[in-house]
Amino acid sequence: MTEMVRKITLSRAVRIMQNLFPEEYNFYPRSWILPDEFQLFVAQVRMVKDGDPSWKPTFIVKPDSGCQGDGIYLIKDPSDIRLSGTLQSRPAVVQEYICKPLLIDKLKFDIRLYVLLKSLEPLEIYIAKDGLSRFCTEPYQEPSPKNLHHIFMHLTNYSLNIHSGNFIHSDSTSTGSKRTFSSILYRLSSKGVDIKKVWSDIISLVIKTVIALTPELKVFYQSDIPAGRPGPTCFQILGFDILLMKNLKPILLEVNANPSMRIEHEQELSPGVFENVPSLVDEEVKVAVIRDTLRLMDPLKKKRESQSQLLGKSLASKENAPHSDLASASQGNANPDAHLPSICLKQVFPKYAKQFNYLRLVDRMANLFIRFLGIKGTMKLGPTGFRTFIRNCKLSSSSLSMAAADILYIDITRRWNSMTVDQRDSGMCLQAFVEAFFYLAQRKFKMLPLHEQVASLIDLCEYHLSLLDEKRLVCGRSGTSSASRLQPSGTPQEAVPPAPPAEGRPQPCTDGAHKVSHSRHTVS
Template identity: 75%
Template sequence: MVKDSDSSLKPTFIVKPDGGSQGDGIYLIRDPSDLRMISGAHSKQAVVQEYIQKPLLIDKLKFDIRLYVLVKSLDPLEIYIAKEGLSRFCTEPYQEPSQKNLNQVYMHLTNYSLNVQSSNFVHSDSTNTGSKRTFSSILYRLASKGVDIKKVWSDIISLVIKTVIALVPELKVYYQAGIPPGKPGPTCFQILGFDILLMKNLKPILLEVNSNPSMRIEHEQEVSPGVFEYIPSPVDEEVKVGVIRDTLRLVDPAQRKSPHVTSLPLGNGSELREDILEAGSPEKTESGDGVHVGNSLPSLCLKQVFPKYTKQFSYLRTVERIAVLFVRFLGVKGNMRLGPTGFRTFIRNCKLSSSSLSMASVDILYIDITRRWTGMVSDSREAGMALQAFVEAFFYLAQRRFKALPLREQVASLLELCEAQLEGGEEKRTLGTRAPGERMTAQGPGHPPGLHPAHTQAPAQLGSPAAVRKPHNYRLHQTLRPTLQESTDN
C-alpha cells in the first residue's frame, strides 16, 4: 500500500517471532513476500513493526535504552521509573537499511545477547564507555551538545505511563480471576523492562516491553582458551542492584503506607522534567515516595510517576472504566468471559434498554460481537464475551444512545450514565438493609466517595510472585502476552 501511494518510498520492516527472546529469530524485510512463512508443527506467529531508519547515533553506532519500570499495584495504579538505565550498542557502524545489509544483525539489532558474540563487542570497566553504558552517560553527552535532556526524560516518562495505562484494563480482568474476593492477597508487583529507541530528532519510540527482564549483573568471559569465568559488569551492577533494592523497600509490608499524593497539573511539563532529575539525599527518602529510609541506605533510584502525574493522563483511562463495568458483571469468580445472562444484567441494571433497543436486540448484539471476536483474543477456548468484545459493544451502545455527540463524548456520557445508575442501585440496597439510626453517606455507610461497596476491599496488587497459571493466581508477565511482544534479553 505504501509503495502504491509513493513508489519512491522503500520502508523496511522488522519481524519478531512471538514468544522469542534475546534477539533469536528476528530479521528485516523490505517486501511482504520476504516474510518467512513456517507451516506445520513449527508454525509461529510474529510481530511485524516498521523499522526506524533514522535512529540517533553515538560514535556512529545505533543503540537502544533499557529502562526498568516497577508496577507496584493496579488499584490504585502505582508506577515507578528507575532514574538510571542501560544503553546497549550495536557493534558495527550504522547504515540505513538496504537490500545488501538487511542481514547484518550487528548493525541493526541492539540485543545484548547478539552483540556480545561479536568480535567488536567491548566489555568496559567504565559506565560511560564500551558496548553497554549507563543511560545517564548518554544524556550528559547530549547535554554537552545543547540538547534539552529534561524534555527527553519528560517524553520518555509520558511514553511509559501511556503504555502501562493501555495494559491496565486487561490486567484487571486477569487479576479478579486470580485473587479471592474480599481478601487483600499477597503483596505483589512486577518489574518491566522497557526497550526504547531515540530517533534522530530525539523522539522516544517504544520498541517492546519485556515482562521478565534479565537481572544478571555479570557476564561470561573467556580468560584462557576454553576457560570461562563470570565477570561482574559495573554497568549492570550500577543499574540493576538499585532497582531490586528499591523495589523491595517499596513493597515491604512492614513499611508505613504511602501518604495520599495529590494530583499535580503539569502544564507544559516543566515540573515533570525538573522532578525526574532532582538529586536525592542519602539521609532521607524523596517526598511522596512514602518509604522511611535509614541513614545506612542510599536514596531511592525509583521515582514515582503515577499517580503523581495522574491529572495529565486521566483522559486515557476510559477503557479502564469500561473494564471495571465488565468485571462487575462477570459473575462467577475466576471467569474472564461475560455470558449472555451477565450482558443482559448489565443492560438491565444500567437501564439501557428502550423501545428502540429491546432485549431481543441485546441478545443479537451479544451473539454478533462475541462470534466476531472468538479466536481473535487469548484463551479463545473459553465461551463468552471477552473484554475487547465488550468494549466494542459498549462503543456501539454509546453511539446509539448519544448520536449527536462526537464519539469520545458518546462513550464518556454512557460511562457516566452507567456509573450513576449502578451507584443509585447500590444506595437503594444499602438503605433497605441498614440498621435503625445508622448514618448514611452518598455512597453508603463506610465507603469513601467515588467507590462502590463491591470495590472497597484492600487495594489490589498484581499476581503472586509464586503464582501458577491455573486455577487462581496469574502472573503479570503471562497477562502481557495478548497485548505486547514478550521478549527477554540481557
C-alpha cells in the first residue's frame, strides 16, 4: 500500500483518470514526473507562457519518497538551478502550486482526513467525521522570489512548523497551530458558508481518489492471495491531505499510507530534557478513528450478533421463564459496543456507488489484466499473455495483425520498464497495459470521446470472454456427461449469450459505466 500512494504512483493513477474524465478529476494539480518528464515540463510551461505572457506560475517540487515535508521546495521557473540537483539525486513530482488558498487568521492551513479502506472486493470506504487542521506559522503571502524559501509560510506540514517559534500548542480544539476540522467548519458556517456542500465535495474527492488507486491495489492483492479463496481481513487507514482554495474547492495534496497516530508532542522542559505532553486535538480525533476501525473490522462481530439473535429466540420461546430473568439475560448478551460513543466513521462507498460506478473503467481493465497474467504471484503481463488477450477478445483484424500487436507490446513495455527502478520482473505492468488498451480503443472506436472508446472496448472484451467462458462450461459439462456414460434425454441447452456491443457506439451498462452526465455529485 505504501508503494501505491507514493507521489509518483498517485500522480500516474490520477492522470489516467484525468485523461478519461478531466472534469471529474480536476481536484488534483497538474503534475510532471521527474526526471522522466522534465523536457515535457519545460516545453509545456514555455508554451503556456508564450500564449499568456502575464502568467507567472509557481511550482512545488516533492521528492517521491519524501515524508514530513522533507526535501520540498518552491520554484518559479523550470530553469531553477535546484531542479538539476533533483534530477541527479532522486525522482520527484513537480506540481502547480495553489497560490490562492483559504486563509484562517491570515494563515494557510490544510486538512488531514482519515479514510478507512475496509475492503477491496467489494470496495468499502469510510471517512472519519472529523479531522485535523494544520496551520502554517507565518502569515501567508502569494509566492514571490523574496518569500519562496519561507517554509513556515507555504508548507503546512506539522513536522516542519513544530520547529517554528510561532507554533502554538493549545488546550483548545479551536485555537492554536493544530485544530479540529470541525472547529474550522463551525467557524465557516458562522460566516454563511454551506458546510454540507464543502463536505459533499470532500467526500467526492476521496471516493474518486480511491477509485483511481484500487486497480493497482487489486493487482498487488492477487499476487499474494490464491485465486478462489477468501483472503485475510485486510484494511488500511489512509491520511488524505486536502487544501481548501479561497473559493472553497478542495484540492488533493497527497495520500499517506502510514499517517501518524501519535496523540502527544514533545515539550522541552530544560536544555536536552523533553517530556511527552498529551495533545487534546490529536486525542479527540485519532483515538476515535482507531477505536472505530477496530469495531468495524472485528472478525468476531458477526458471529456474536448471530449468536445473540439465536439466544434471543431461545429465550423468547421459554414462556415459563420469569420476565426479569429474560430481560437480564437478553441485556447480558446485548451489543458490547452499546456503551461506546456513536461510530465516527461514515460509510461513503458502496453507499454512493450508483453515483460513481461509471468512473470504474480502469478497475474493469485491471480485471482483464489479472485474467491474463497466467503465472501466480506475478504482477506483469508477459508477451504470451498479451497475445492471448488479443486473440480471446477478438481484437486482431486486417488493420491490427498479431505481429503488430507484438510490436505494440514491445514498444510500450520497453518504455515503461525504462521508467521503473525495480527491474526484477520483466513484462507489461498494469499502467502499460492501460496505455495499450487506450491505443486499441482509439483505433477501434475512432469517432467517440476517449472514455466512451475505452468503455466500448471493455464491453467488447467482456462480451467475447463471456462467450468463451460459456463455451468452456458447456464443453466441461459434455465431457463429464460422456465420462459417466449417462444417456441424456435431450440436447444440452446452451445459455443464450448477450448481444455483442455495436462497433460504433457504446451499449448501456447495468453498472452505469457510461453515465457520463454526472459532472457533479451531491453526497451527504
